[in-house]
Amino acid sequence: MSFRSHTRVLIFVAALAVTTPAIAEDAKVTAQAAADRWDQSFNAGDMDALSRLYGPDAEVVTKGAPLADGPGIQTYFANLKSKGFADHKVTVQSAKAKGDLLIASGRWEASGPGDGGARKVFSGNWVNVLERQGDGWRTVLHTWN
Known part of the structure; x- marks a missing residue:
């Protein structure tokens, strides 16, 4: 193999090494932006905006x-809001792009009614699968524990 061939191989390998983390970081940034829009909609009580973040076949x-x-x-989350849940925040810890799908996971936290009327912080794990649909990403699967 010539010097030129070795150089091309090294450049290709270096490009892969730089591109792979960049793609992963882009997925995480995209997922966090989607989670932030969800948090903003829920915390503002804007259930119309929140429902538009889901695809038509979402679960x-x-x-x-x-x-x-x-x-x-929409009714489910409106009922949670009416019960006093607020300050919802998702922190995306992992995101992977798979074609037109984005698989994201992390932690969620919210305050809500506790014993004796006191406020309590609830938290747990969170998973969203988003699909690229038309003008952006829409959640097609959302779960938490």
């Missing part, structure tokens, strides 16, 4: 039965 897997339609998803 939200709750502790009870999964919700699989826009009005059901």
Whole structure:
């Protein structure tokens, strides 16, 4: 192999090494931006904006039965908000792009009603699968524990 061939191989390998973390970071930035939009919509009580963040075939897997339609998803989160849940915050820890899908996971936190009327902080794990649809990313699967 000639010097030129070695140089081309080294440049290609270096480009892969730089590109792979950049792609992963882009996925995480995109996922965090989507999570931030969700947090802003929920915290503002804007359930119309929140429901537009979901795809038409989205499924939200709750502790009870999964919700699989826009009005059901909107009603579910409106009921949580009306019970006093607030200050919702998602921190994306991992995100992977797979074609038109973005798989994101991390932690969620929110304050809500606790014993005796005191405020309590709730938190847990969070997973979202987003799909590139038309003008942006829409959640197609959302679950947490």
